[in-house]
Amino acid sequence: MSVRVFCCAGVAAPGERVALDGDESRYLVRVRRRKVGDGLELLDGEGGKWSAVRDEDDSSGHASVRVLAAVPPPAPARPILLL
Secondary structure: OOOEEEOOOOOOOOOOEEEOOHHHHHHHHHHOOOOOOOEEEEEOOOOOEEEEEEEOOOOOOOOEEEEEEEOOOOOOOOOOOOO
8 A cells, every 4th residue: 555645736747855744744654654765655645646756854853755756547437428
């Protein structure tokens, strides 16, 4: 199972660094024990999903992640037919 972390809406392009808020930072570092360089999934709460890696902590002590690539939504399992 992949570690999923929530962040603000509208995550930017691949290569950009995204700082997490305090609760998500604590969850990622203390509960899930992710170290710098560990992979994870970044979710924005609006259906967006990105692959990312844990990056260094910023000056305020919050964890940050580096976005690698957007993950496209999966295709429907069956064709949808509306009547």
